[in-house]
Amino acid sequence: MDSYAGKFRSPAEISYPVNVNxxxxxxxxxxxxxxxxxxxxxxxxxxxxxxxxxxxVIVGDPDGSGSGGLDDLLELGTLAAAVNADASSPAGAAALSAGVQGKFERLDLLVNLFGYDGQGTAAAQAMIESVAELMTPRPKPRIVNVFRLAEQGDFHAVEAATMRLRRELPGHFQVNSIAVADETAAADDIARVALFLLSGESKAIRGETIKIR
Known part of the structure; x- marks a missing residue:
C-alpha cells in the first residue's frame, strides 16, 4: 500500500490569496x-x-438590576464593565459614553438595541452622536442598530434612517441595521447577524437594513 507521507502540504506551505484571512x-x-x-x-x-x-465589552444595564450579563463576561476572562444607564434617554447615552471613556478611552464597535415605537431611530442617532468622538479616531469603526418592529411600515422608517446615518457619518464609519419582525427569532441567531455586520467580512455592506422575519 502506498504511503501518504509527504503527499499533503502543511497550511504554512499553501499559498493563499492575499486578501483571505x-x-x-x-x-x-x-x-x-x-x-x-x-x-x-x-x-x-x-x-x-x-x-x-x-x-x-461594556454593557448597558438600563434598570440597574445587574442582569446585563457582566458576571458571565468576566468569567470568560475578558475585560468588561457595566454601566447603569438607559440608552434611550440623552442622559443615559451620555452616561454610557462616559463609561467607555473612563474604562477604555476608545470605542471600535457599537451595538444599539431599541424597540421601534417611533422614537427608536432618534435614540439610536443620539447614542451614536454621544460616542462619535470615541469612534472617529479608530481606523474601522462599525455600528449595528437592532430594532424590534411593531408594524410592517416601521421597516421603511428604519431603512431610511440607516441610509441617512451612512450619509452623515464620516466615510470610514460602517453602519447597518437589523430589523427584527419575527418575535420567535432566537437571540443567538440575531446576534450572529450582528457579529457578521461588525466583522471585516461585511466591509462591502454599508447603510443597509437586514430584515429578520
Whole structure:
C-alpha cells in the first residue's frame, strides 16, 4: 500500500490569496465594544459572542438590576464593565459614553438595541452622536442598530434612517441595521447577524437594513 507521507502540504506551505484571512473570519481581538442594553436577550448574546472572540465589552444595564450579563463576561476572562444607564434617554447615552471613556478611552464597535415605537431611530442617532468622538479616531469603526418592529411600515422608517446615518457619518464609519419582525427569532441567531455586520467580512455592506422575519 502506498504511503501518504509527504503527499499533503502543511497550511504554512499553501499559498493563499492575499486578501483571505485563513485564521478567523472575525477579528475582534482587543477591540472595544459597547452593547447599549445587556439585559436584552440579543444584547446579552452579542456581548458574550464578542467576548468569546477577544473583544473588550461594556454593557448597558438600563434598570440597574445587574442582569446585563457582566458576571458571565468576566468569567470568560475578558475585560468588561457595566454601566447603569438607559440608552434611550440623552442622559443615559451620555452616561454610557462616559463609561467607555473612563474604562477604555476608545470605542471600535457599537451595538444599539431599541424597540421601534417611533422614537427608536432618534435614540439610536443620539447614542451614536454621544460616542462619535470615541469612534472617529479608530481606523474601522462599525455600528449595528437592532430594532424590534411593531408594524410592517416601521421597516421603511428604519431603512431610511440607516441610509441617512451612512450619509452623515464620516466615510470610514460602517453602519447597518437589523430589523427584527419575527418575535420567535432566537437571540443567538440575531446576534450572529450582528457579529457578521461588525466583522471585516461585511466591509462591502454599508447603510443597509437586514430584515429578520
Amino acid at each position: 485563513v485564521t478567523s473570519i472575525h477579528a475582534f481581538s482587543e477591540k472595544v465594544s459597547l452593547i447599549t442594553n445587556g439585559s436584552d436577550p440579543v444584547g446579552r448574546a452579542a456581548a458574550l459572542q464578542l467576548a468569546l472572540q477577544g473583544s473588550y
